[in-house]
Amino acid sequence: MTMQTPTKPAKKPVGPIRGFFKGISSLLKGMGVTFKYFVHPSTVVTQQYPENRETLKMPDRARIRLSMPHDENGYHKCTGCHICEDACPNRSITVVDRKNATTKRQEIDHFIWRMDSCTFCNLCVVVCPFTALKMHGDFENSVYDRRLLIYNLNRYAGPAAPALAKIEDPEERKRNIDERGVYSGLIPMNGSAIAGVRACGKPPESEKVRVTEDDIKGESP
């Protein structure tokens, strides 16, 4: 079940004049292919980015950016169980949990995702038992400082959506929640503060930056 590559049977060598014309014809045939595309501009496949930004759609499963989807009430499903942190091959995810003030149960405080070291292997999304994480195709992620690639994915610190749904009093629900911005809290990198971060992240007014003197000295989260 094997085959030899197509080799032409040994013919007597082509003379110089015939060889010359055969060579010329082979070149013209090749030119014909390119000429065909030259006169058929409809075959052009080049994408006109950024002109086509409006219509450019990435596939549903595109693994370009990790996100934590929040429902219409603004609640996420993360419980701070650290499973994604263990599954991450290179520690791009750091989960900082806290104890709830009233129920004393574990809940998420900061979900820190380092895009600069992420390999987009999708293991965190696959292993999450609560489907709290999702990869999406938002590919325009350029920033001017590497440290801006370290994100806080949760919009609030507090119980996950199912636990919050059980609390009926809206005032009580609000007391359980502390808002978190994209760049707020223990990040940026190794706790060092960075100019302009707050303006980029647009965190709510109520939130206080938790970077302290000790953090700046090099205590990593």
Added chain:
Amino acid sequence: MTIAIRTLEDLTRPSATPDSPLATQEYFVNMGPQHPSTHGVLKLLLKLDGETVREVIPVLGYVHRGMEKVGEHLGYRQFVHMSDRMDYLSALMNNWAVSRAVETAMKIETNERIETIRTIMAELQRIQSHQLWWGVFGMDLGAFTPFLYGFRDREHVTDILEKTTGARLTMNYIQPGGLMFDLHPDFQKEVKEFIAYFRPKLKEYETLFSENVIVHKRVKGVGVLDAKTAISIGTTGPVLRASGVDYDLRKREPYGMYSKVKFEVALGTTGDTWDRYQVRIEEMKQSLSIIEQLIDNIPEGKTMLMKPGAKIKPPEGISYSHMETARGVLGIMLVSDGKDHRPYRIHLRTPNYNNIWSITHTAPGWRIADLVAILSSLDIVVPDMDR
């Protein structure tokens, strides 16, 4: 058979037979590690006489990332994503090789659906890899058009793979115990469209490039690698088959669904650059036919047989799996001590590491421009060599 061991000192001695009547002197040139024709960060130390190559000394290790050592600190599932970064043009096949080694150790029997999808994916990736090689081969010979045409057609496969796997290059799709996702609903339709699209394009490749007289002059009879040398230095894949050695793991030790499909192994006769070119073109055609046979017959079944979060802890022992990637045989050895969810030792046998040494036999005597053609016909991926 005796093997002559040559030291670096031997290589630096002047050659015994200068072929020039002029009183020329041999000299050394570093080609790379920053050279567009060395396909990455490969350094070739050339001993030259004028423009004639006397010796080639490949210098490796510029992208050594210590994958075997890093793997000892990662879980089995996590190591799969490292294998994407070895031979990045055969990422799915690398994933499969690691997964297969883990499945052997864990004694997991996969179902037919998983194996069929894996086989289709591997063949799509082989086509994709050869398309890129074809384009780059043209560019190395000084023709820029094939590069654009090769990439244009490669984009179709990449889009199909991206839709199912979510990534374009480092897929991390084939996992121990199954697949990361099920197929995308459009997958079968798109693959059929691609086959219908690509068959005529392969003919176009022939008209544009394979029948070109300049290409014939540049590659025919250049860099002949005879079968004995090819076996002795351990080359595999198209490089070995171009020398006429019928060694294809898909036929020898069928894995996946290869035992159930009909295909032929393309073989060369002389082992020159032209044969290596023809073998790869023929492999693309065979891959298309393999996909055609499987695409309508994907059985139903589960696509993941293990819990995704479960830690894998194989029993004590060694498991080995090898696989025919687009460049040759990739072998993965995993040693488990039975106590940890991380491997005790990993050893990788990558195809490019052996294939590259064939230029030390084939290139001497040819000019620098021919060396570029010979090197390109090996289809090297440097991160796979250095790993």
